[in-house]
Amino acid sequence: MPSRSERSLADRISAGGRRLTPQRVLVARALADARRALSAQELYDRLHTTQPRLGRATVFRALEAQVQDGMARRLERSGHVSVYVACDPEHHHHLVCERCERVEDLDEKLLQPLLRSVDSRYGFHVNHTALDIYGLCASCRRASRKAAG
Amino acid sequence: MPSRSERSLADRISAGGRRLTPQRVLVARALADARRALSAQELYDRLHTTQPRLGRATVFRALEAQVQDGMARRLERSGHVSVYVACDPEHHHHLVCERCERVEDLDEKLLQPLLRSVDSRYGFHVNHTALDIYGLCASCRRASRKAAG
DNA sequence: TTGACAATGATACTCGGTCTCAACTAGCCT
DNA sequence: AGGCTAGTTGAGACCGAGTATCATTGTCAA
Structure with a gap:
Protein backbone atom coordinates (compact mmCIF):
# COMPACT_ATOMS: atom_id res chain seq x y z
CA MET A 1 0.00 0.00 0.00
CA PRO A 2 2.00 2.90 -1.21
CA SER A 3 -0.55 5.56 -0.31
CA ARG A 4 1.49 7.39 2.26
CA SER A 5 4.89 7.08 0.69
CA GLU A 6 3.36 7.69 -2.74
CA ARG A 7 1.86 10.87 -1.46
CA SER A 8 5.06 12.09 0.07
CA LEU A 9 7.02 11.24 -3.04
CA ALA A 10 4.80 13.49 -5.11
CA ASP A 11 4.93 16.13 -2.43
CA ARG A 12 8.67 16.09 -2.30
CA ILE A 13 8.96 16.35 -6.05
CA SER A 14 6.68 19.36 -6.11
CA ALA A 15 8.40 20.81 -3.08
CA GLY A 16 11.55 21.16 -5.10
CA GLY A 17 9.72 23.61 -7.33
CA ARG A 18 9.55 21.02 -10.06
CA ARG A 19 6.67 19.89 -12.19
CA LEU A 20 5.07 16.70 -11.13
CA THR A 21 5.40 14.38 -14.09
CA PRO A 22 4.56 10.69 -14.29
CA GLN A 23 8.16 9.97 -15.27
CA ARG A 24 9.54 11.53 -12.13
CA VAL A 25 7.14 9.65 -9.93
CA LEU A 26 8.02 6.46 -11.75
CA VAL A 27 11.71 6.91 -11.21
CA ALA A 28 11.35 8.03 -7.62
CA ARG A 29 9.11 5.11 -6.74
CA ALA A 30 11.33 2.57 -8.48
CA LEU A 31 14.35 3.83 -6.61
CA ALA A 32 12.56 3.93 -3.27
CA ASP A 33 11.15 0.43 -3.76
CA ALA A 34 14.53 -1.01 -4.66
CA ARG A 35 15.88 -0.26 -1.18
CA ARG A 36 19.37 -0.54 -2.52
CA ALA A 37 21.75 1.42 -4.68
CA LEU A 38 21.05 1.34 -8.41
CA SER A 39 22.78 2.91 -11.35
CA ALA A 40 20.83 5.12 -13.72
CA GLN A 41 21.20 2.51 -16.42
CA GLU A 42 19.89 -0.29 -14.21
CA LEU A 43 16.92 1.83 -13.30
CA TYR A 44 16.32 2.65 -16.95
CA ASP A 45 16.49 -1.00 -17.95
CA ARG A 46 13.99 -1.98 -15.30
CA LEU A 47 11.53 0.74 -16.13
CA ARG A 77 31.56 3.65 -6.00
CA SER A 78 35.15 2.65 -6.46
CA GLY A 79 34.08 1.22 -9.80
CA HIS A 80 33.04 3.95 -12.14
CA VAL A 81 29.32 4.23 -12.57
CA SER A 82 27.41 6.34 -10.12
CA VAL A 83 24.70 4.60 -8.18
CA TYR A 84 21.75 6.24 -6.51
CA VAL A 85 19.98 5.54 -3.24
CA ALA A 86 16.69 6.95 -2.09
CA CYS A 87 17.06 8.79 1.16
CA ASP A 88 15.26 11.21 3.36
CA PRO A 89 16.59 14.73 3.71
CA GLU A 90 18.26 14.21 7.05
CA HIS A 91 20.15 11.06 6.17
CA HIS A 92 23.09 11.51 3.88
CA HIS A 93 25.39 8.73 4.93
CA ARG A 99 26.73 -9.04 0.18
CA CYS A 100 23.05 -8.19 -0.22
CA GLU A 101 23.67 -4.65 -1.47
CA ARG A 102 21.05 -3.32 0.92
CA VAL A 103 21.57 0.25 2.04
CA GLU A 104 20.89 1.44 5.57
CA ASP A 105 20.78 5.00 6.84
CA LEU A 106 23.39 6.07 9.31
CA ASP A 107 22.28 8.15 12.25
CA GLU A 108 23.83 11.53 11.60
CA LYS A 109 24.34 12.09 15.29
CA LEU A 110 27.07 9.49 15.30
CA LEU A 111 29.14 11.78 13.11
CA GLN A 112 29.05 14.80 15.39
CA PRO A 113 32.02 13.89 17.63
CA LEU A 114 34.20 13.29 14.59
CA LEU A 115 33.25 16.58 12.99
CA ARG A 116 33.86 18.43 16.23
CA SER A 117 37.35 17.03 16.57
CA VAL A 118 38.13 17.87 12.95
CA ASP A 119 37.27 21.45 13.75
CA SER A 120 39.11 21.68 17.03
CA ARG A 121 42.15 19.72 16.02
CA TYR A 122 42.76 20.82 12.46
CA GLY A 123 41.02 24.18 12.50
CA PHE A 124 39.15 22.83 9.51
CA HIS A 125 35.68 24.21 8.89
CA VAL A 126 33.48 21.40 7.63
CA ASN A 127 31.04 22.18 4.86
CA HIS A 128 29.93 18.73 4.00
CA THR A 129 31.11 15.17 4.29
CA ALA A 130 30.93 12.18 2.02
CA LEU A 131 30.82 9.07 4.12
CA ASP A 132 29.85 5.61 3.08
CA ILE A 133 30.62 2.54 5.09
CA TYR A 134 30.96 -0.78 3.35
CA GLY A 135 30.78 -4.16 5.01
CA LEU A 136 28.32 -6.80 6.14
CA CYS A 137 24.88 -5.93 7.44
CA ALA A 138 23.54 -7.62 10.55
CA SER A 139 21.49 -10.25 8.77
CA CYS A 140 24.18 -11.22 6.27
CA ARG A 141 26.57 -11.38 9.16
CA ARG A 142 24.32 -13.79 11.00
CA ALA A 143 23.87 -15.85 7.86
CA SER A 144 27.58 -16.13 7.24
CA ARG A 145 28.21 -16.99 10.89
CA LYS A 146 25.67 -19.77 10.72
CA ALA A 147 27.15 -21.09 7.48
CA ALA A 148 30.66 -20.98 8.90
CA GLY A 149 30.00 -22.40 12.37
CA MET B 1 65.88 17.85 -2.09
CA PRO B 2 63.79 14.86 -2.83
CA SER B 3 66.34 12.26 -1.78
CA ARG B 4 64.39 10.69 1.03
CA SER B 5 60.93 10.89 -0.48
CA GLU B 6 62.36 9.96 -3.87
CA ARG B 7 63.89 6.89 -2.37
CA SER B 8 60.75 5.81 -0.65
CA LEU B 9 58.68 6.40 -3.76
CA ALA B 10 60.82 3.95 -5.70
CA ASP B 11 60.78 1.56 -2.78
CA ARG B 12 57.06 1.64 -2.54
CA ILE B 13 56.62 1.07 -6.25
CA SER B 14 58.88 -1.96 -6.13
CA ALA B 15 57.27 -3.14 -2.92
CA GLY B 16 54.05 -3.65 -4.80
CA GLY B 17 55.82 -6.28 -6.89
CA ARG B 18 55.88 -3.91 -9.82
CA ARG B 19 58.69 -2.99 -12.12
CA LEU B 20 60.33 0.28 -11.39
CA THR B 21 59.88 2.32 -14.54
CA PRO B 22 60.72 5.97 -15.10
CA GLN B 23 57.12 6.61 -16.01
CA ARG B 24 55.83 5.33 -12.70
CA VAL B 25 58.32 7.40 -10.75
CA LEU B 26 57.37 10.41 -12.81
CA VAL B 27 53.68 10.04 -12.10
CA ALA B 28 54.18 9.23 -8.43
CA ARG B 29 56.44 12.21 -7.89
CA ALA B 30 54.19 14.59 -9.75
CA LEU B 31 51.22 13.52 -7.67
CA ALA B 32 53.14 13.71 -4.41
CA ASP B 33 54.53 17.14 -5.25
CA ALA B 34 51.13 18.50 -6.15
CA ARG B 35 49.90 18.07 -2.57
CA ARG B 36 46.38 18.25 -3.79
CA ALA B 37 43.93 16.11 -5.67
CA LEU B 38 44.46 15.88 -9.42
CA SER B 39 42.61 14.08 -12.13
CA ALA B 40 44.46 11.66 -14.37
CA GLN B 41 43.99 14.01 -17.28
CA GLU B 42 45.39 17.00 -15.39
CA LEU B 43 48.40 14.95 -14.40
CA TYR B 44 48.86 13.82 -17.97
CA ASP B 45 48.64 17.35 -19.29
CA ARG B 46 51.26 18.57 -16.84
CA LEU B 47 53.68 15.76 -17.53
CA ARG B 77 33.97 13.75 -6.45
CA SER B 78 30.36 14.67 -6.86
CA GLY B 79 31.27 15.83 -10.35
CA HIS B 80 32.29 12.91 -12.46
CA VAL B 81 35.99 12.67 -13.00
CA SER B 82 38.02 10.77 -10.46
CA VAL B 83 40.81 12.66 -8.77
CA TYR B 84 43.82 11.15 -7.08
CA VAL B 85 45.72 12.13 -3.97
CA ALA B 86 49.05 10.81 -2.82
CA CYS B 87 48.80 9.25 0.59
CA ASP B 88 50.71 7.06 2.92
CA PRO B 89 49.42 3.60 3.65
CA GLU B 90 47.85 4.43 6.98
CA HIS B 91 45.93 7.50 5.88
CA HIS B 92 42.95 6.86 3.74
CA HIS B 93 40.67 9.71 4.60
CA ARG B 99 39.12 27.01 -1.65
CA CYS B 100 42.79 26.11 -2.11
CA GLU B 101 42.14 22.46 -3.03
CA ARG B 102 44.83 21.35 -0.61
CA VAL B 103 44.36 17.89 0.86
CA GLU B 104 45.17 17.03 4.43
CA ASP B 105 45.33 13.59 6.01
CA LEU B 106 42.82 12.76 8.66
CA ASP B 107 44.04 10.95 11.73
CA GLU B 108 42.48 7.52 11.44
CA LYS B 109 42.11 7.28 15.19
CA LEU B 110 39.38 9.90 15.06
CA LEU B 111 37.23 7.41 13.16
CA GLN B 112 37.39 4.62 15.69
CA PRO B 113 34.54 5.73 17.94
CA LEU B 114 32.24 6.06 14.95
CA LEU B 115 33.13 2.64 13.63
CA ARG B 116 32.63 1.08 17.03
CA SER B 117 29.16 2.52 17.36
CA VAL B 118 28.25 1.36 13.87
CA ASP B 119 29.15 -2.14 14.95
CA SER B 120 27.43 -2.07 18.32
CA ARG B 121 24.35 -0.20 17.24
CA TYR B 122 23.61 -1.62 13.82
CA GLY B 123 25.37 -4.95 14.08
CA PHE B 124 27.11 -3.89 10.90
CA HIS B 125 30.57 -5.34 10.29
CA VAL B 126 32.71 -2.63 8.72
CA ASN B 127 35.05 -3.66 5.94
CA HIS B 128 36.11 -0.30 4.73
CA THR B 129 34.93 3.26 4.75
CA ALA B 130 35.02 6.03 2.20
CA LEU B 131 35.21 9.32 4.02
CA ASP B 132 36.14 12.67 2.64
CA ILE B 133 35.44 15.90 4.39
CA TYR B 134 35.03 19.08 2.38
CA GLY B 135 35.29 22.56 3.74
CA LEU B 136 37.77 25.31 4.53
CA CYS B 137 41.25 24.56 5.78
CA ALA B 138 42.70 26.50 8.68
CA SER B 139 44.70 28.96 6.59
CA CYS B 140 41.92 29.71 4.12
CA ARG B 141 39.63 30.14 7.08
CA ARG B 142 41.96 32.70 8.60
CA ALA B 143 42.31 34.46 5.26
CA SER B 144 38.56 34.72 4.76
CA ARG B 145 38.07 35.90 8.35
CA LYS B 146 40.61 38.63 7.84
CA ALA B 147 39.04 39.69 4.56
CA ALA B 148 35.58 39.73 6.10
CA GLY B 149 36.32 41.44 9.38
C1' DT C 1 -9.23 27.33 -21.33
C1' DT C 2 -5.24 28.77 -22.52
C1' DG C 3 -0.57 29.93 -23.00
C1' DA C 4 4.19 30.03 -21.23
C1' DC C 5 7.65 27.45 -20.19
C1' DA C 6 9.41 23.30 -18.00
C1' DA C 7 9.93 18.47 -19.17
C1' DT C 8 10.22 14.68 -22.35
C1' DG C 9 12.24 11.54 -25.87
C1' DA C 10 15.27 10.51 -29.62
C1' DT C 11 19.63 10.81 -30.86
C1' DA C 12 24.05 12.93 -31.66
C1' DC C 13 27.82 13.95 -29.12
C1' DT C 14 31.58 14.43 -25.43
C1' DC C 15 35.08 12.65 -23.00
C1' DG C 16 36.86 9.78 -19.08
C1' DG C 17 38.64 5.52 -18.99
C1' DT C 18 39.88 0.82 -21.05
C1' DC C 19 41.56 -2.48 -24.50
C1' DT C 20 44.66 -4.08 -28.02
C1' DC C 21 48.88 -5.03 -29.73
C1' DA C 22 53.39 -4.37 -31.49
C1' DA C 23 57.62 -2.50 -29.62
C1' DC C 24 60.36 -1.97 -25.61
C1' DT C 25 62.78 -2.71 -21.25
C1' DA C 26 63.46 -3.92 -16.12
C1' DG C 27 65.16 -7.40 -13.72
C1' DC C 28 66.76 -12.04 -13.31
C1' DC C 29 69.74 -15.81 -14.69
C1' DT C 30 73.95 -17.43 -16.63
C1' DA D 1 78.31 -8.45 -20.28
C1' DG D 2 74.65 -10.78 -22.92
C1' DG D 3 70.29 -12.87 -23.34
C1' DC D 4 65.63 -14.15 -22.01
C1' DT D 5 61.03 -13.25 -20.72
C1' DA D 6 57.28 -11.36 -18.80
C1' DG D 7 55.66 -6.99 -17.32
C1' DT D 8 55.23 -2.32 -19.30
C1' DT D 9 54.75 1.25 -22.59
C1' DG D 10 52.63 4.24 -26.34
C1' DA D 11 49.39 5.02 -29.95
C1' DG D 12 45.13 4.86 -31.15
C1' DA D 13 40.77 2.41 -31.60
C1' DC D 14 37.17 1.60 -28.77
C1' DC D 15 33.44 1.66 -25.00
C1' DG D 16 29.96 3.52 -22.42
C1' DA D 17 28.24 6.77 -18.84
C1' DG D 18 26.46 11.01 -18.92
C1' DT D 19 25.13 15.50 -21.47
C1' DA D 20 23.48 18.68 -25.13
C1' DT D 21 20.22 19.65 -28.65
C1' DC D 22 15.84 20.43 -30.27
C1' DA D 23 11.29 19.53 -31.84
C1' DT D 24 7.29 17.95 -29.38
C1' DT D 25 4.47 17.35 -25.36
C1' DG D 26 2.35 18.25 -20.88
C1' DT D 27 2.00 20.82 -16.36
C1' DC D 28 0.02 24.22 -13.95
C1' DA D 29 -0.81 29.14 -12.85
C1' DA D 30 -3.57 32.75 -14.33
Whole structure:
Protein backbone atom coordinates (compact mmCIF):
# COMPACT_ATOMS: atom_id res chain seq x y z
CA MET A 1 0.00 0.00 0.00
CA PRO A 2 2.00 2.90 -1.21
CA SER A 3 -0.55 5.56 -0.31
CA ARG A 4 1.49 7.39 2.26
CA SER A 5 4.89 7.08 0.69
CA GLU A 6 3.36 7.69 -2.74
CA ARG A 7 1.86 10.87 -1.46
CA SER A 8 5.06 12.09 0.07
CA LEU A 9 7.02 11.24 -3.04
CA ALA A 10 4.80 13.49 -5.11
CA ASP A 11 4.93 16.13 -2.43
CA ARG A 12 8.67 16.09 -2.30
CA ILE A 13 8.96 16.35 -6.05
CA SER A 14 6.68 19.36 -6.11
CA ALA A 15 8.40 20.81 -3.08
CA GLY A 16 11.55 21.16 -5.10
CA GLY A 17 9.72 23.61 -7.33
CA ARG A 18 9.55 21.02 -10.06
CA ARG A 19 6.67 19.89 -12.19
CA LEU A 20 5.07 16.70 -11.13
CA THR A 21 5.40 14.38 -14.09
CA PRO A 22 4.56 10.69 -14.29
CA GLN A 23 8.16 9.97 -15.27
CA ARG A 24 9.54 11.53 -12.13
CA VAL A 25 7.14 9.65 -9.93
CA LEU A 26 8.02 6.46 -11.75
CA VAL A 27 11.71 6.91 -11.21
CA ALA A 28 11.35 8.03 -7.62
CA ARG A 29 9.11 5.11 -6.74
CA ALA A 30 11.33 2.57 -8.48
CA LEU A 31 14.35 3.83 -6.61
CA ALA A 32 12.56 3.93 -3.27
CA ASP A 33 11.15 0.43 -3.76
CA ALA A 34 14.53 -1.01 -4.66
CA ARG A 35 15.88 -0.26 -1.18
CA ARG A 36 19.37 -0.54 -2.52
CA ALA A 37 21.75 1.42 -4.68
CA LEU A 38 21.05 1.34 -8.41
CA SER A 39 22.78 2.91 -11.35
CA ALA A 40 20.83 5.12 -13.72
CA GLN A 41 21.20 2.51 -16.42
CA GLU A 42 19.89 -0.29 -14.21
CA LEU A 43 16.92 1.83 -13.30
CA TYR A 44 16.32 2.65 -16.95
CA ASP A 45 16.49 -1.00 -17.95
CA ARG A 46 13.99 -1.98 -15.30
CA LEU A 47 11.53 0.74 -16.13
CA HIS A 48 11.93 0.61 -19.88
CA THR A 49 10.55 -2.92 -20.12
CA THR A 50 7.19 -1.85 -18.75
CA GLN A 51 7.37 1.75 -19.95
CA PRO A 52 8.80 1.58 -23.46
CA ARG A 53 8.22 5.28 -24.05
CA LEU A 54 10.39 6.30 -21.13
CA GLY A 55 13.61 7.88 -22.35
CA ARG A 56 17.07 7.19 -21.03
CA ALA A 57 17.94 10.86 -20.62
CA THR A 58 14.79 11.35 -18.61
CA VAL A 59 15.94 8.81 -16.06
CA PHE A 60 19.30 10.53 -15.71
CA ARG A 61 17.60 13.89 -15.34
CA ALA A 62 15.06 12.63 -12.84
CA LEU A 63 17.78 11.11 -10.68
CA GLU A 64 19.85 14.25 -10.82
CA ALA A 65 16.81 16.26 -9.78
CA GLN A 66 16.22 13.89 -6.89
CA VAL A 67 19.77 14.36 -5.72
CA GLN A 68 19.41 18.13 -5.85
CA ASP A 69 16.17 17.98 -3.91
CA GLY A 70 17.63 15.70 -1.26
CA MET A 71 15.43 12.76 -2.21
CA ALA A 72 18.36 10.64 -3.29
CA ARG A 73 22.06 10.48 -2.92
CA ARG A 74 24.66 9.62 -5.48
CA LEU A 75 27.29 7.13 -4.36
CA GLU A 76 30.50 7.22 -6.34
CA ARG A 77 31.56 3.65 -6.00
CA SER A 78 35.15 2.65 -6.46
CA GLY A 79 34.08 1.22 -9.80
CA HIS A 80 33.04 3.95 -12.14
CA VAL A 81 29.32 4.23 -12.57
CA SER A 82 27.41 6.34 -10.12
CA VAL A 83 24.70 4.60 -8.18
CA TYR A 84 21.75 6.24 -6.51
CA VAL A 85 19.98 5.54 -3.24
CA ALA A 86 16.69 6.95 -2.09
CA CYS A 87 17.06 8.79 1.16
CA ASP A 88 15.26 11.21 3.36
CA PRO A 89 16.59 14.73 3.71
CA GLU A 90 18.26 14.21 7.05
CA HIS A 91 20.15 11.06 6.17
CA HIS A 92 23.09 11.51 3.88
CA HIS A 93 25.39 8.73 4.93
CA HIS A 94 24.94 5.05 4.48
CA LEU A 95 25.90 1.57 5.48
CA VAL A 96 26.22 -0.41 2.30
CA CYS A 97 26.15 -4.19 2.60
CA GLU A 98 28.59 -5.76 0.21
CA ARG A 99 26.73 -9.04 0.18
CA CYS A 100 23.05 -8.19 -0.22
CA GLU A 101 23.67 -4.65 -1.47
CA ARG A 102 21.05 -3.32 0.92
CA VAL A 103 21.57 0.25 2.04
CA GLU A 104 20.89 1.44 5.57
CA ASP A 105 20.78 5.00 6.84
CA LEU A 106 23.39 6.07 9.31
CA ASP A 107 22.28 8.15 12.25
CA GLU A 108 23.83 11.53 11.60
CA LYS A 109 24.34 12.09 15.29
CA LEU A 110 27.07 9.49 15.30
CA LEU A 111 29.14 11.78 13.11
CA GLN A 112 29.05 14.80 15.39
CA PRO A 113 32.02 13.89 17.63
CA LEU A 114 34.20 13.29 14.59
CA LEU A 115 33.25 16.58 12.99
CA ARG A 116 33.86 18.43 16.23
CA SER A 117 37.35 17.03 16.57
CA VAL A 118 38.13 17.87 12.95
CA ASP A 119 37.27 21.45 13.75
CA SER A 120 39.11 21.68 17.03
CA ARG A 121 42.15 19.72 16.02
CA TYR A 122 42.76 20.82 12.46
CA GLY A 123 41.02 24.18 12.50
CA PHE A 124 39.15 22.83 9.51
CA HIS A 125 35.68 24.21 8.89
CA VAL A 126 33.48 21.40 7.63
CA ASN A 127 31.04 22.18 4.86
CA HIS A 128 29.93 18.73 4.00
CA THR A 129 31.11 15.17 4.29
CA ALA A 130 30.93 12.18 2.02
CA LEU A 131 30.82 9.07 4.12
CA ASP A 132 29.85 5.61 3.08
CA ILE A 133 30.62 2.54 5.09
CA TYR A 134 30.96 -0.78 3.35
CA GLY A 135 30.78 -4.16 5.01
CA LEU A 136 28.32 -6.80 6.14
CA CYS A 137 24.88 -5.93 7.44
CA ALA A 138 23.54 -7.62 10.55
CA SER A 139 21.49 -10.25 8.77
CA CYS A 140 24.18 -11.22 6.27
CA ARG A 141 26.57 -11.38 9.16
CA ARG A 142 24.32 -13.79 11.00
CA ALA A 143 23.87 -15.85 7.86
CA SER A 144 27.58 -16.13 7.24
CA ARG A 145 28.21 -16.99 10.89
CA LYS A 146 25.67 -19.77 10.72
CA ALA A 147 27.15 -21.09 7.48
CA ALA A 148 30.66 -20.98 8.90
CA GLY A 149 30.00 -22.40 12.37
CA MET B 1 65.88 17.85 -2.09
CA PRO B 2 63.79 14.86 -2.83
CA SER B 3 66.34 12.26 -1.78
CA ARG B 4 64.39 10.69 1.03
CA SER B 5 60.93 10.89 -0.48
CA GLU B 6 62.36 9.96 -3.87
CA ARG B 7 63.89 6.89 -2.37
CA SER B 8 60.75 5.81 -0.65
CA LEU B 9 58.68 6.40 -3.76
CA ALA B 10 60.82 3.95 -5.70
CA ASP B 11 60.78 1.56 -2.78
CA ARG B 12 57.06 1.64 -2.54
CA ILE B 13 56.62 1.07 -6.25
CA SER B 14 58.88 -1.96 -6.13
CA ALA B 15 57.27 -3.14 -2.92
CA GLY B 16 54.05 -3.65 -4.80
CA GLY B 17 55.82 -6.28 -6.89
CA ARG B 18 55.88 -3.91 -9.82
CA ARG B 19 58.69 -2.99 -12.12
CA LEU B 20 60.33 0.28 -11.39
CA THR B 21 59.88 2.32 -14.54
CA PRO B 22 60.72 5.97 -15.10
CA GLN B 23 57.12 6.61 -16.01
CA ARG B 24 55.83 5.33 -12.70
CA VAL B 25 58.32 7.40 -10.75
CA LEU B 26 57.37 10.41 -12.81
CA VAL B 27 53.68 10.04 -12.10
CA ALA B 28 54.18 9.23 -8.43
CA ARG B 29 56.44 12.21 -7.89
CA ALA B 30 54.19 14.59 -9.75
CA LEU B 31 51.22 13.52 -7.67
CA ALA B 32 53.14 13.71 -4.41
CA ASP B 33 54.53 17.14 -5.25
CA ALA B 34 51.13 18.50 -6.15
CA ARG B 35 49.90 18.07 -2.57
CA ARG B 36 46.38 18.25 -3.79
CA ALA B 37 43.93 16.11 -5.67
CA LEU B 38 44.46 15.88 -9.42
CA SER B 39 42.61 14.08 -12.13
CA ALA B 40 44.46 11.66 -14.37
CA GLN B 41 43.99 14.01 -17.28
CA GLU B 42 45.39 17.00 -15.39
CA LEU B 43 48.40 14.95 -14.40
CA TYR B 44 48.86 13.82 -17.97
CA ASP B 45 48.64 17.35 -19.29
CA ARG B 46 51.26 18.57 -16.84
CA LEU B 47 53.68 15.76 -17.53
CA HIS B 48 53.12 15.57 -21.23
CA THR B 49 54.49 19.06 -21.83
CA THR B 50 57.90 18.11 -20.53
CA GLN B 51 57.68 14.42 -21.41
CA PRO B 52 56.11 14.29 -24.86
CA ARG B 53 56.66 10.56 -25.15
CA LEU B 54 54.62 9.79 -22.07
CA GLY B 55 51.35 8.13 -23.01
CA ARG B 56 47.95 8.93 -21.63
CA ALA B 57 47.09 5.32 -20.87
CA THR B 58 50.32 5.01 -18.94
CA VAL B 59 49.27 7.76 -16.58
CA PHE B 60 45.92 6.10 -15.97
CA ARG B 61 47.62 2.77 -15.37
CA ALA B 62 50.25 4.23 -13.08
CA LEU B 63 47.63 5.94 -10.98
CA GLU B 64 45.55 2.81 -10.77
CA ALA B 65 48.62 0.88 -9.66
CA GLN B 66 49.33 3.47 -7.01
CA VAL B 67 45.83 3.12 -5.67
CA GLN B 68 46.17 -0.64 -5.48
CA ASP B 69 49.49 -0.33 -3.69
CA GLY B 70 48.13 2.17 -1.20
CA MET B 71 50.30 5.01 -2.49
CA ALA B 72 47.35 7.04 -3.63
CA ARG B 73 43.65 7.23 -3.14
CA ARG B 74 40.96 7.88 -5.67
CA LEU B 75 38.36 10.45 -4.68
CA GLU B 76 35.09 10.17 -6.54
CA ARG B 77 33.97 13.75 -6.45
CA SER B 78 30.36 14.67 -6.86
CA GLY B 79 31.27 15.83 -10.35
CA HIS B 80 32.29 12.91 -12.46
CA VAL B 81 35.99 12.67 -13.00
CA SER B 82 38.02 10.77 -10.46
CA VAL B 83 40.81 12.66 -8.77
CA TYR B 84 43.82 11.15 -7.08
CA VAL B 85 45.72 12.13 -3.97
CA ALA B 86 49.05 10.81 -2.82
CA CYS B 87 48.80 9.25 0.59
CA ASP B 88 50.71 7.06 2.92
CA PRO B 89 49.42 3.60 3.65
CA GLU B 90 47.85 4.43 6.98
CA HIS B 91 45.93 7.50 5.88
CA HIS B 92 42.95 6.86 3.74
CA HIS B 93 40.67 9.71 4.60
CA HIS B 94 41.10 13.34 3.81
CA LEU B 95 40.17 16.89 4.54
CA VAL B 96 39.74 18.59 1.19
CA CYS B 97 39.81 22.38 1.16
CA GLU B 98 37.27 23.74 -1.27
CA ARG B 99 39.12 27.01 -1.65
CA CYS B 100 42.79 26.11 -2.11
CA GLU B 101 42.14 22.46 -3.03
CA ARG B 102 44.83 21.35 -0.61
CA VAL B 103 44.36 17.89 0.86
CA GLU B 104 45.17 17.03 4.43
CA ASP B 105 45.33 13.59 6.01
CA LEU B 106 42.82 12.76 8.66
CA ASP B 107 44.04 10.95 11.73
CA GLU B 108 42.48 7.52 11.44
CA LYS B 109 42.11 7.28 15.19
CA LEU B 110 39.38 9.90 15.06
CA LEU B 111 37.23 7.41 13.16
CA GLN B 112 37.39 4.62 15.69
CA PRO B 113 34.54 5.73 17.94
CA LEU B 114 32.24 6.06 14.95
CA LEU B 115 33.13 2.64 13.63
CA ARG B 116 32.63 1.08 17.03
CA SER B 117 29.16 2.52 17.36
CA VAL B 118 28.25 1.36 13.87
CA ASP B 119 29.15 -2.14 14.95
CA SER B 120 27.43 -2.07 18.32
CA ARG B 121 24.35 -0.20 17.24
CA TYR B 122 23.61 -1.62 13.82
CA GLY B 123 25.37 -4.95 14.08
CA PHE B 124 27.11 -3.89 10.90
CA HIS B 125 30.57 -5.34 10.29
CA VAL B 126 32.71 -2.63 8.72
CA ASN B 127 35.05 -3.66 5.94
CA HIS B 128 36.11 -0.30 4.73
CA THR B 129 34.93 3.26 4.75
CA ALA B 130 35.02 6.03 2.20
CA LEU B 131 35.21 9.32 4.02
CA ASP B 132 36.14 12.67 2.64
CA ILE B 133 35.44 15.90 4.39
CA TYR B 134 35.03 19.08 2.38
CA GLY B 135 35.29 22.56 3.74
CA LEU B 136 37.77 25.31 4.53
CA CYS B 137 41.25 24.56 5.78
CA ALA B 138 42.70 26.50 8.68
CA SER B 139 44.70 28.96 6.59
CA CYS B 140 41.92 29.71 4.12
CA ARG B 141 39.63 30.14 7.08
CA ARG B 142 41.96 32.70 8.60
CA ALA B 143 42.31 34.46 5.26
CA SER B 144 38.56 34.72 4.76
CA ARG B 145 38.07 35.90 8.35
CA LYS B 146 40.61 38.63 7.84
CA ALA B 147 39.04 39.69 4.56
CA ALA B 148 35.58 39.73 6.10
CA GLY B 149 36.32 41.44 9.38
C1' DT C 1 -9.23 27.33 -21.33
C1' DT C 2 -5.24 28.77 -22.52
C1' DG C 3 -0.57 29.93 -23.00
C1' DA C 4 4.19 30.03 -21.23
C1' DC C 5 7.65 27.45 -20.19
C1' DA C 6 9.41 23.30 -18.00
C1' DA C 7 9.93 18.47 -19.17
C1' DT C 8 10.22 14.68 -22.35
C1' DG C 9 12.24 11.54 -25.87
C1' DA C 10 15.27 10.51 -29.62
C1' DT C 11 19.63 10.81 -30.86
C1' DA C 12 24.05 12.93 -31.66
C1' DC C 13 27.82 13.95 -29.12
C1' DT C 14 31.58 14.43 -25.43
C1' DC C 15 35.08 12.65 -23.00
C1' DG C 16 36.86 9.78 -19.08
C1' DG C 17 38.64 5.52 -18.99
C1' DT C 18 39.88 0.82 -21.05
C1' DC C 19 41.56 -2.48 -24.50
C1' DT C 20 44.66 -4.08 -28.02
C1' DC C 21 48.88 -5.03 -29.73
C1' DA C 22 53.39 -4.37 -31.49
C1' DA C 23 57.62 -2.50 -29.62
C1' DC C 24 60.36 -1.97 -25.61
C1' DT C 25 62.78 -2.71 -21.25
C1' DA C 26 63.46 -3.92 -16.12
C1' DG C 27 65.16 -7.40 -13.72
C1' DC C 28 66.76 -12.04 -13.31
C1' DC C 29 69.74 -15.81 -14.69
C1' DT C 30 73.95 -17.43 -16.63
C1' DA D 1 78.31 -8.45 -20.28
C1' DG D 2 74.65 -10.78 -22.92
C1' DG D 3 70.29 -12.87 -23.34
C1' DC D 4 65.63 -14.15 -22.01
C1' DT D 5 61.03 -13.25 -20.72
C1' DA D 6 57.28 -11.36 -18.80
C1' DG D 7 55.66 -6.99 -17.32
C1' DT D 8 55.23 -2.32 -19.30
C1' DT D 9 54.75 1.25 -22.59
C1' DG D 10 52.63 4.24 -26.34
C1' DA D 11 49.39 5.02 -29.95
C1' DG D 12 45.13 4.86 -31.15
C1' DA D 13 40.77 2.41 -31.60
C1' DC D 14 37.17 1.60 -28.77
C1' DC D 15 33.44 1.66 -25.00
C1' DG D 16 29.96 3.52 -22.42
C1' DA D 17 28.24 6.77 -18.84
C1' DG D 18 26.46 11.01 -18.92
C1' DT D 19 25.13 15.50 -21.47
C1' DA D 20 23.48 18.68 -25.13
C1' DT D 21 20.22 19.65 -28.65
C1' DC D 22 15.84 20.43 -30.27
C1' DA D 23 11.29 19.53 -31.84
C1' DT D 24 7.29 17.95 -29.38
C1' DT D 25 4.47 17.35 -25.36
C1' DG D 26 2.35 18.25 -20.88
C1' DT D 27 2.00 20.82 -16.36
C1' DC D 28 0.02 24.22 -13.95
C1' DA D 29 -0.81 29.14 -12.85
C1' DA D 30 -3.57 32.75 -14.33
